[in-house]
Amino acid sequence: MTAEAAPEPGQIHAGTGEPLVVLDGVNKWFGSLHVLNDIDLSIARGEVVVVIGPSGSGKSTLCRTINRLETIQQGSITLDGQPLPAEGKQLANLRAEVGMVFQSFNLWAHKTILENLTLGPIKVRKTSKADAEKRGMELLERVGIAHQAQKYPAQLSGGQQQRVAIARALAMDPKVMLFDEPTSALDPEMIKEVLDVMVDLAQRGMTMVVVTHEMGFARTAADRVVFMADGAIAEENTPEEFFTNPRSERAQDFLGKILKH
Amino acid sequence: MEDIVSNFDLVLSGFWITLQLAFWSALGSLVIGALLVAMRVGPVRVLALFATSYVNIVRNTPLLVIFILVFAGFPALDLLVGTPFLVKGIVTMTIYTSPFVCEALRAGVNSVQLGQAEAARAIGMTFGQTMTQVVLPQAVRASVPPLTSVIIAMTKNTSIAAVFGLAEATARMRGFTNNNADDRILIFLVFALGYIVIVEAISGASWLLERRWRTVR
Ligand SMILES: Nc1ncnc2c1ncn2[C@@H]1O[C@H](COP(=O)(O)OP(=O)(O)OP(=O)(O)O)[C@@H](O)[C@H]1O
Numbered sequence: 130m131t132a133e134a135a136p137e138p139g140q141i142h143a144g145t146g147e148p149l150v151v152l153d154g155v156n157k158w159f160g161s162l163h164v165l166n167d168i169d170l171s172i173a174r175g176e177v178v179v180v181i182g183p184s185g186s187g188k189s190t191l192c193r194t195i196n197r198l199e200t201i202q203q204g205s206i207t208l209d210g211q212p213l214p215a216e217g218k219q220l221a222n223l224r225a226e227v228g229m230v231f232q233s234f235n236l237w238a239h240k241t242i243l244e245n246l247t248l249g250p251i252k253v254r255k256t257s258k259a260d261a262e263k264r265g266m267e268l269l270e271r272v273g274i275a276h277q278a279q280k281y282p283a284q285l286s287g288g289q290q291q292r293v294a295i296a297r298a299l300a301m302d303p304k305v306m307l308f309d310e311p312t313s314a315l316d317p318e319m320i321k322e323v324l325d326v327m328v329d330l331a332q333r334g335m336t337m338v339v340v341t342h343e344m345g346f347a348r349t350a351a352d353r354v355v356f357m358a359d360g361a362i363a364e365e366n367t368p369e370e371f372f373t374n375p376r377s378e379r380a381q382d383f384l385g386k387i388l389k390h
Numbered sequence: 391m392e393d394i395v396s397n398f399d400l401v402l403s404g405f406w407i408t409l410q411l412a413f414w415s416a417l418g419s420l421v422i423g424a425l426l427v428a429m430r431v432g433p434v435r436v437l438a439l440f441a442t443s444y445v446n447i448v449r450n451t452p453l454l455v456i457f458i459l460v461f462a463g464f465p466a467l468d469l470l471v472g473t474p475f476l477v478k479g480i481v482t483m484t485i486y487t488s489p490f491v492c493e494a495l496r497a498g499v500n501s502v503q504l505g506q507a508e509a510a511r512a513i514g515m516t517f518g519q520t521m522t523q524v525v526l527p528q529a530v531r532a533s534v535p536p537l538t539s540v541i542i543a544m545t546k547n548t549s550i551a552a553v554f555g556l557a558e559a560t561a562r563m564r565g566f567t568n569n570n571a572d573d574r575i576l577i578f579l580v581f582a583l584g585y586i587v588i589v590e591a592i593s594g595a596s597w598l599l600e601r602r603w604r605t606v607r
Pocket residue numbers: 159162164182183184185186187188189190191
């Protein structure tokens with residue numbers, strides 16, 4: 130069977146039904162390489178979408194276009210009804226609304242853990258230092274790192290750093306959170322502590338786009354799985370359906386490979 | 391011998407001017423150098439081109455030529471007319487040293503992982519904020535050793551200002567040696583010692599900074 134039999138994009142989702150992030154006919158090329166091929170994707174408020182697919186299929190690029198770390202050549206992306214602005218101050222404001230968590234954490238090495246959480250709110254949102262620190266400590270408490278607030282990133286384990294990175298994104302009160310393989314740089318024993326934080330976030334109603342191969346997370350927290358191949362969405366379905374009964378050959382092939390080990 | 395002892399205040403005042411020249415020129419060069427590096431790595435093509443040209447042209451021009459330009463050329467263009475010699479000296483040293491600072495910092499900027507700036511952009515910081523809050527502070531930390539060399543070279547270069555009527559240390563030394571030809575070696579040693587003290591102080595400060603920032607990362 131092919132992807133054509135899959136439900137229309139946007140049909141399967143939980144959340145409140147109202148679309149928050151909408152990608153419409155998005156195309157992107159790196160030189161002659163067509164990395165995003167006619168992507169239509171609508172993500173509802175409160176929905177958790179897991180993006181899965183082989184290496185090089187464009188998952189990271191998809192994530193990065195949503196907060197315009199990458200530009201697109203065709204199509205449109207809107208956030209809460211607003212099209213993404215081109216450059217400058219307005220774009221910076223939009224990025225503040227979209228939290229991003231990277232595979233390599235990217236905590237600012239010269240700032241303490243607490244400073245990592247307060248820098249954005251203070252500089253971008255113009256929050257007072259006292260308020261930013263109060264909120265920062267609450268978030269550190271929530272991800273279980275409050276007692277390390279005065280340390281520097283290099284003094285923390287990978288799992289702790291990634292939890293701080295999630296808290297740093299949350300400190301901006303984003304409308305949507307993007308995760309690009311948040312656990313794939315972690316030692317196995319640290320993966321769970323990060324996934325736990327993400328599951329908690331999902332249960333609190335955060336809208337999330339998560340690139341991950343963690344099927345456990347997809348099964349417990351995701352409303353929808355989007356399978357990408359060669360820059361296009363090849364299949365999308367509920368996690369349960371997708372993992373037990375993948376329709377497209379590409380997905381069957383891919384799942385076969387990742388399930389083997 | 392007696393001359394340099396009884397007129398030791400002249401030695402001190404000479405070094406005082408050297409110090410002022412070095413301090414303000416260092417500050418000016420660091421600020422302008424940071425601006426230049428921001429232009430070079432920034433998204434605006436014209437500014438990047440300007441900064442690159444500035445660095446290449448000035449870096450290839452002898453310091454003496456820039457002194458002549460500022461002290462003789464600028465007044466002809468109605469620039470810096472009536473400005474104290476000390477300020478002109480600082481302007482000259484800053485023009486000359488900032489490209490070297492820029493290049494030392496650029497190596498530092500390149501050593502900062504791309505993800506650091508990306509995380510700043512992703513959180514909504516503007517290019518200016520990303521540079522001043524995240525990239526430059528880390529670049530400076532990584533550039534302390536080369537920056538120290540630049541500032542030390544600059545401090546020694548201030549002696550060229552003697553030629554242009556600034557009564558800094560080297561100018562004073564010449565005054566003493568002219569009047570006391572027999573004590574030349576001694577006078578030379580006294581002034582050399584003065585420069586050594588200044589350079590050692592810069593090295594010491596740099597060492598402290600490096601040590602402090604090493605524990606931080
Ligand atoms: N900056 C870039 N310049 C040129 N090509 C790029 C760039 N970034 C990514 N690509 C290419 O675009 C394609 C999609 O990359 P992307 O990183 O989105 O894939 P991915 O699905 O995230 O893969 P992975 O699972 O390996 O992370 C790949 O072929 C990649 O080599």
